[in-house]
Amino acid sequence: MVFVVSAYRNNCNLYVGLKDANTGESVLDITTNMGAKLPPHTAHIKNFDENEGIAQFLIENDLGFIMGTFSDSYPEFFFNAFRLPEVDPQGAEEYEKLINERLD
Numbered sequence: 001m002v003f004v005v006s007a008y009r010n011n012c013n014l015y016v017g018l019k020d021a022n023t024g025e026s027v028l029d030i031t032t033n034m035g036a037k038l039p040p041h042t043a044h045i046k047n048f049d050e051n052e053g054i055a056q057f058l059i060e061n062d063l064g065f066i067m068g069t070f071s072d073s074y075p076e077f078f079f080n081a082f083r084l085p086e087v088d089p090q091g092a093e094e095y096e097k098l099i100n101e102r103l104d
Helices: 054-060 089-103
Strands: 002-007 014-019 026-029 042-045 064-069 075-079
Touching (some): 054 064
Antiparallel strands (some): 002 014
């Protein structure tokens, strides 16, 4: 499995997921779009059902930290802007371009 970094089209919020490295099929959506526009590198993560423990995994791998809580199931998470290019160089580059255009 490999990480996917992208953005939700309706509000440019950060999307992070996992896909199968061989088939390219989506395996897990780590983030979820709750509709509200969030600051760059911030997303709500799904931390239950098939995603149970994902917050702890992300923290232990220095991918970010919990900023606040929308609810226990969807904590607001700040992703490490220096680590995203390490897990998905192309996706992180495209996301950075998109948020820089949004900030202009």
